[in-house]
Amino acid sequence: MTTAADPPDISQLFASVQSHPLLAHLSFNNLATFLCCAKILKDGILQPQPYNVSIFCAPSILPQSVTAFLAASLDMSLDVVGVLWSFTKDIVWELLSSAEASVDDEDAFRTYSHELGLSKVKKEPHRIVLFTHSEGVKPGWTVHLKCRECNTNYQANYSVKGAFQTYYRGMPQYIQVSDHQFIELQLTMHWMDLMQIAYLHVSATNCTNLYAVAQTCRNLCKNDDRWQFGNALTTEQVWDCFMLLALLDDHQ
Structure with missing residues (x-):
């Protein structure tokens, strides 16, 4: 089983950020916000990955929808998002993704996420044969979707809510x-x-x-x-x- 990579220490991260021309003017607040947003989007990052990409290691490249969301919501260029991800992906993968989103995060999701195909629906990938x-x-891989509001779990062939299992049409x-x-x-x-x-x-x-x-x-x-x-x-x-x-x- 593939294990997660060791994240860089803080001095190594800051040195990498300071030395990169695209990140020369990046503030600490922007860096912290990027980490927080990327952590919340962990399920969305995992969902479109090929079956042979381990869920225990951060993917080297973000899905296009996630990159676009981070760029729009954080007022960054797509290139800056890509470089930041390359520096911080292993740190993001170590962060807990179950924390509640802040008010600013909620506003960002309402503003940018729907047209990019992102939502607050929890995505749970599982290996299958x-x-x-x-x-x-x-x-x-199969992906289960769970609505955080009504607690309905959407499986591949059916949905489950409470004691009821309902198969989809067709x-x-x-x-x-x-x-x-x-x-x-x-x-x-x-x-x-x-x-x-x-x-x-x-x-x-x-x-x-x-x-x-x-x-x-x-x-x-x-x-x-x-x-x-x-x-x-x-x-x-x-x-x-x-x-x-x-x-x-x-x-x-």
């Missing part, structure tokens, strides 16, 4: 069968065809075994050896996927 029809088993492209396992719709439809054709007598267990045999040469990418979930499919997951798809189809 995706079982596909034609490309085998693939590592990936057929999902990827069906969640457990906390960290998803199955592609095309693969599920293939299993349904096999299980419903009487003369084939293909059970859920046989679907699992056939998939394992077919994917013998299709393992998780070599660069993803440290992915925390394996590529074994269970009979229960096949049945859960079958039942979910049948219920969703019946509700259409």
Whole structure:
């Protein structure tokens, strides 16, 4: 598992800031405000990152929307934001991101965030394994969105509020069968065809075994050896996927 990089000490940070021509006139208040705003946007920074970027280390480059938000709200150029991030990213990643935003931060979000696709919705990325029809088993990420006001948790296929779990309309492209396992719709439809054709007598267990045999040469990418979930499919997951798809189809 990749661990976070050690943030620079304060003297090293100040020396880097003072020596850079774009930051020569940066005030301490502007630096502190940048750190605070970047900390609040940590979830937004993580969301669009590729699956192979560790959540434990600060990304080297900010998403365009976050860069634009910081530049507009702090009255900085895009170049200044980029340089500041390169100097402070490891410090930001060490800061707690759960602190409440200040009044000025709230004003900045109201003014600039909506047109840039940012919000105060909490984003929680999680590692998953995706079982596909034609490309085998693939590592990936899913992002849960949680409204801080109504406490509704928006999962990939459904939302959860209190004791109620509500599935979205339509057929999902990827069906969640457990906390960290998803199955592609095309693969599920293939299993349904096999299980419903009487003369084939293909059970859920046989679907699992056939998939394992077919994917013998299709393992998780070599660069993803440290992915925390394996590529074994269970009979229960096949049945859960079958039942979910049948219920969703019946509700259409």
